[in-house]
Amino acid sequence: MKTIKLIAIILGSTVIAASCKKSDDTPAPTVYYQQQDQMGRPAINTVFNVSAADKDAFNVTTPGNQGAAFQAKFQARLLALNAGYTTNALGLSASAFTGVLATDVLTASTTGVTTFFDGTNVLTGRKLDDDVIDVELLLIFGGPAGTSNPGLTKDNVNANDKPFLASFPYLASPF
Amino acid sequence: MKRKKLLLAAIAAATLITGGIIYAADHIDTPAVTAQPTDITDLYVFRAQDPNNLVFVANSQGLLAPGSTAAAKFDENTVIEFNIDNNADNIEDLVIQCKYDAASNSMQVYGPVAPSEKGTRSKLEGSVSASAVVTAYGAAPTIGTGGSGVKVFAGPRDDPFFFDLNRYKAILAGTAPGFNNPGTDTFAGTNVLSVVVEVPKSLLGSAASVNVWLETKKKI
Numbered sequence: 369m370k371t372i373k374l375i376a377i378i379l380g381s382t383v384i385a386a387s388c389k390k391s392d393d394t395p396a397p398t399v400y401y402q403q404q405d406q407m408g409r410p411a412i413n414t415v416f417n418v419s420a421a422d423k424d425a426f427n428v429t430t431p432g433n434q435g436a437a438f439q440a441k442f443q444a445r446l447l448a449l450n451a452g453y454t455t456n457a458l459g460l461s462a463s464a465f466t467g468v469l470a471t472d473v474l475t476a477s478t479t480g481v482t483t484f485f486d487g488t489n490v491l492t493g494r495k496l497d498d499d500v501i502d503v504e505l506l507l508i509f510g511g512p513a514g515t516s517n518p519g520l521t522k523d524n525v526n527a528n529d530k531p532f533l534a535s536f537p538y539l540a541s542p543f
Numbered sequence: 544m545k546r547k548k549l550l551l552a553a554i555a556a557a558t559l560i561t562g563g564i565i566y567a568a569d570h571i572d573t574p575a576v577t578a579q580p581t582d583i584t585d586l587y588v589f590r591a592q593d594p595n596n597l598v599f600v601a602n603s604q605g606l607l608a609p610g611s612t613a614a615a616k617f618d619e620n621t622v623i624e625f626n627i628d629n630n631a632d633n634i635e636d637l638v639i640q641c642k643y644d645a646a647s648n649s650m651q652v653y654g655p656v657a658p659s660e661k662g663t664r665s666k667l668e669g670s671v672s673a674s675a676v677v678t679a680y681g682a683a684p685t686i687g688t689g690g691s692g693v694k695v696f697a698g699p700r701d702d703p704f705f706f707d708l709n710r711y712k713a714i715l716a717g718t719a720p721g722f723n724n725p726g727t728d729t730f731a732g733t734n735v736l737s738v739v740v741e742v743p744k745s746l747l748g749s750a751a752s753v754n755v756w757l758e759t760k761k762k763i
């Protein structure tokens with residue numbers, strides 16, 4: 369599968385190169401770029417959009433318009449995942465929670481700690497080592513006290529498989 | 544022409560085969576971008592080692608096996624764009640645009656700058672604020688620093704994302720009752736193409752928090 373993907377990428381570049389011949393004696397027109405993919409918080413499109421059409425549409429809907437277009441669908445998906453949902457550890461009802469999620473932006477503090485959740489700070493950024501999946505599972509399945517559905521609220525993969533760097537570029541070298 | 548059509552058919556077939564088989568944080572989330580250099584895997588935003596700076600990480604082209612990583616390339620026709628809203632209306636006030644230049648094999652960073660075009664269509668804004676030659680697989684990181692204090696790295700890195708995705712899919716499919724303990728990291732041992740940009744907070748406005756989202760945009 370990985371080989372197929374790689375071939376597709378190489379073939380893709382070939383087609384682009386072949387279709388880009390242009391003469392050099394006219395002033396270059398403004399080059400525009402059109403949106404293909406988009407994300408704010410981790411796993412939102414993956415988890416909350418079900419159909420391929422919705423996944424594609426979500427990726428090209430600006431965040432300012434995402435709530436109106438997707439909140440109701442996200443709420444239906446949340447209740448399909450957890451039919452017993454009442455509120456979660458943040459005290460959010462199904463409509464309030466999916467209203468937050470449907471506007472897919474990552475809020476980051478410019479003055480303090482930056483973390484998805486560290487036990488104290490909530491959604492002030494996303495660090496490399498934040499266990500974002502456990503946070504999302506807890507908010508989807510854990511109920512108001514975080515104690516419901518204990519088999520579903522953490523995946524028991526708690527860290528990356530390689531340590532991160534203390535200094536730029538912070539990410540670990542490739543395998 | 545025939546060759547081009549054949550190639551397109553091959554790409555379409557490859558997309559169908561890979562589409563929807565495996566996905567996670569934003570890895571291969573959607574049929575329209577799967578198996579393309581525009582496929583975002585993850586966005587991270589965090590305080591830098593120097594607390595006066597903020598770090599933006601854009602990862603793309605996920606699930607690269609070590610044997611495939613050296614051949615993975617950034618695409619000259621793709622702009623990787625961090626969108627920054629600093630007045631809480633979820634409309635970008637600033638963008639940081641990262642554009643690969645094949646001739647110099649470097650990642651060129653534009654901004655942070657107020658964009659003249661907002662929304663789903665963009666053009667490159669202003670001038671290059673920092674650039675770095677793309678770090679080859681296995682090489683020490685090449686770091687570019689611009690005059691405004693913007694730093695950039697581009698190249699393959701270990702995928703920092705971790706998740707027992709396969710077990711989650713089994714739970715959704717009704718074939719597993721819950722997660723295993725310990726779980727198995729589906730992303731262990733795989734790489735991504737990373738762009739890391741570090742920016743002085745003073746270039747981001749005066750808001751105590753910003754809303755950030757990552758977009759990939761393709762030349763039209």
